Amino acid sequence: MADDPQIPPAPPAATADTPAAPRPAPAAAKPAPAAGGEAHVPKASAPTGPPDPPPPADAVLPAFITSLQAAVPGSVSQVSYYLGDWTVIVPASHIIEAATYLRDAPEASFDYCSDLTATDWPPRAERFDVIYCLYSTRHRHRVRLKVKVAENQPLASVTGVWTAANWLEREVFDMFGVNFTGHPDRRRILMPDDWQGYPQRKDYPLEGPGELLMENPLDWLKLRQAREEADIE
Amino acid sequence: MTTLQPQTVHGAMFDTNELVINMGPQHPSTHGVLRVVLRLDGEKVVDADVVMGYLHRGIEKLSENRNWTQIILLTDRMDYVAAATSNVGYCETVEKLLQIEVPRRARYVRTILCELQRIASHCLWVGTHAMDIGAMTVFLYAFRERELILDLFEEFCGARLTYNSMRIGGLPLDLPPGWDKKVLEFCKIMDGKLDEYETLLTHNRIWLERTKGVGVIGGPEATALGMCGPTLRGSGVARDVRKDEPYAAYDEMEFDVPIGTAGDTYDRYLVRMEEFRQSLRIIRQATEGLPEGPIVGKVPRLIKPAAGETYHAIESPKGELGYFIVADGKSTNPYRFRVRPPSFCNLQALPRLVRGHLVADVVALIGSIDIVLGEVDR
Numbered sequence: 382m383a384d385d386p387q388i389p390p391a392p393p394a395a396t397a398d399t400p401a402a403p404r405p406a407p408a409a410a411k412p413a414p415a416a417g418g419e420a421h422v423p424k425a426s427a428p429t430g431p432p433d434p435p436p437p438a439d440a441v442l443p444a445f446i447t448s449l450q451a452a453v454p455g456s457v458s459q460v461s462y463y464l465g466d467w468t469v470i471v472p473a474s475h476i477i478e479a480a481t482y483l484r485d486a487p488e489a490s491f492d493y494c495s496d497l498t499a500t501d502w503p504p505r506a507e508r509f510d511v512i513y514c515l516y517s518t519r520h521r522h523r524v525r526l527k528v529k530v531a532e533n534q535p536l537a538s539v540t541g542v543w544t545a546a547n548w549l550e551r552e553v554f555d556m557f558g559v560n561f562t563g564h565p566d567r568r569r570i571l572m573p574d575d576w577q578g579y580p581q582r583k584d585y586p587l588e589g590p591g592e593l594l595m596e597n598p599l600d601w602l603k604l605r606q607a608r609e610e611a612d613i614e
Numbered sequence: 615m616t617t618l619q620p621q622t623v624h625g626a627m628f629d630t631n632e633l634v635i636n637m638g639p640q641h642p643s644t645h646g647v648l649r650v651v652l653r654l655d656g657e658k659v660v661d662a663d664v665v666m667g668y669l670h671r672g673i674e675k676l677s678e679n680r681n682w683t684q685i686i687l688l689t690d691r692m693d694y695v696a697a698a699t700s701n702v703g704y705c706e707t708v709e710k711l712l713q714i715e716v717p718r719r720a721r722y723v724r725t726i727l728c729e730l731q732r733i734a735s736h737c738l739w740v741g742t743h744a745m746d747i748g749a750m751t752v753f754l755y756a757f758r759e760r761e762l763i764l765d766l767f768e769e770f771c772g773a774r775l776t777y778n779s780m781r782i783g784g785l786p787l788d789l790p791p792g793w794d795k796k797v798l799e800f801c802k803i804m805d806g807k808l809d810e811y812e813t814l815l816t817h818n819r820i821w822l823e824r825t826k827g828v829g830v831i832g833g834p835e836a837t838a839l840g841m842c843g844p845t846l847r848g849s850g851v852a853r854d855v856r857k858d859e860p861y862a863a864y865d866e867m868e869f870d871v872p873i874g875t876a877g878d879t880y881d882r883y884l885v886r887m888e889e890f891r892q893s894l895r896i897i898r899q900a901t902e903g904l905p906e907g908p909i910v911g912k913v914p915r916l917i918k919p920a921a922g923e924t925y926h927a928i929e930s931p932k933g934e935l936g937y938f939i940v941a942d943g944k945s946t947n948p949y950r951f952r953v954r955p956p957s958f959c960n961l962q963a964l965p966r967l968v969r970g971h972l973v974a975d976v977v978a979l980i981g982s983i984d985i986v987l988g989e990v991d992r
Contacts, residue, residue, distance in 0.1 A: 428942045432921050463922045492837050496936050496954040514925050521858045545840025548962045571667040587679050
């Protein structure tokens with residue numbers, strides 16, 4: 382608790398009046414953020430990403446992955462295999478080409494986008510994994526695509542490839558704030574239209590926003606940390 | 615509602631104004647708190663916008679802060695008319711992450727419970743769908759049979775709606791003595807009752823007029839839209855997770871996957887009516903061939919899967935219910951918990967389906983895609 386006195390006593394009323402003002406002070410009091418960590422809240426032990434294990438040596442790559450590598454150069458940055466599922470990690474710049482190829486190529490024909498979601502890894506610079514779970518009604522196989530994007534980094538919408546992605550991307554935008562570009566109807570879907578913040582992010586508190594968080598989630602979180610530390614003492 | 619501004623229609627004998635009206639969230643036919651904003655030209659729907667989230671409880675966020683066992687109870691609250699299938703889907707995903715084997719008896723009981731649940735959910739569907747269209751009798755009949763299933767569930771786990779009826783690795787408790795006989799008895803009753811429903815609806819002139827040719831959607835378009843379950847099969851796509859990616863004991867069961875041809879409301883109705891019969895067929899096989907043995911596999915005392923992520927899907931009464939779960943290998947709760955809700959993905963097709971139809975058909979179509987708002991909003 383050495384740095385406890387340095388945290389300014391931010392009473393709720395004071396912060397509510399001037400939401401932006403107390404922000405520089407705690408930032409200065411805190412130690413410099415770790416490499417790659419931004420202003421997010423990171424716990425010391427926060428994981429930096431899924432392991433994405435490489436396929437075992439004796440595993441044969443499915444035909445659609447090898448042909449994707451050949452047909453769209455640069456579209457496969459890594460292939461991973463875990464518990465029977467193949468995952469292809471695709472650079473954000475190539476997602477439309479890779480998705481279109483996987484939908485149209487006869488050996489892939491992933492015509493069904495069964496899920497589209499994201500995972501938040503705050504300590505990482507490219508903090509979001511956007512995950513596309515694809516299925517082929519013809520060959521009955523599955524693959525997952527994964528794209529790593531930073532906050533505010535534009536990511537092309539795949540609504541043009543699978544219409545199913547429309548609402549699923551809206552939900553990812555609503556919950557994580559991933560910046561989809563070219564989306565026909567990018568509005569919030571589950572939360573109210575005027576909601577502040579993105580609830581599924583790891584730095585968003587479970588208890589909900591409270592009156593402070595409507596202005597700035599980080600202030601609220603720091604206040605909560607300070608309260609918890611005070612409780613411990 | 616920025617997307618739905620009324621526009622003036624020219625060219626008619628008189629200029630007419632389009633009208634924007636709200637259907638829901640308190641409308642009885644929206645099956646909960648769904649709001650559909652309709653842009654109408656006369657009585658014809660020009661466009662529709664679906665507004666949801668009134669029942670959003672943040673189940674995904676909550677689950678990321680609960681331990682692995684506590685989440686089972688949260689999955690009940692998603693599709694609350696088919697809680698057992700949500701339980702099964704979640705438990706199987708965690709078992710996949712933990713790589714544990716589930717005993718054969720537990721897999722059989724899961725299959726029976728899933729299929730009973732499918733019948734209960736379809737009973738609720740056929741009742742409310744028919745009542746939306748104006749056939750009151752079917753509602754009373756279907757709820758009478760649904761009650762029998764709820765009694766069976768009550769005897770098994772003590773609850774009638776939110777069952778919490780699975781555990782990771784198997785079942786919380788074995789079947790009560792004589793339960794399987796009661797299930798077989800129920801199958802016998804249900805066989806006759808299905809004919810009753812069909813007598814009331816299938817060749818009923820009013821029912822045909824209200825459902826045939828309403829909300830037609832082709833197979834490829836339905837697939838691209840991410841529709842699933844009976845709604846997709848009504849369009850002629852033979853996609854059933856039970857067949858394509860068998861889970862529980864479905865690989866040992868014999869059953870057929872009914873598909874439609876026209877892709878309209880009537881075909882979706884026929885598909886579900888046939889699913890009743892197929893479910894009864896599965897229940898009979900599973901109950902008669904129920905193996906003896908343990909009901910829980912070798913589950914570690916502390917559930918903490920190794921770091922990794924997985925997606926696992928099952929066929930809920932509404933369609934493909936998928937769970938995408940990320941474990942970080944350090945904590946006793948999932949790092950990311952995501953549900954792929956079938957109702958949500960089916961509901962996405964609603965604006966496409968209602969376009970060009972009358973307001974009364976919107977009611978028929980909402981019933982036809984069989985949504986549960988607890989699952990749409992989570």
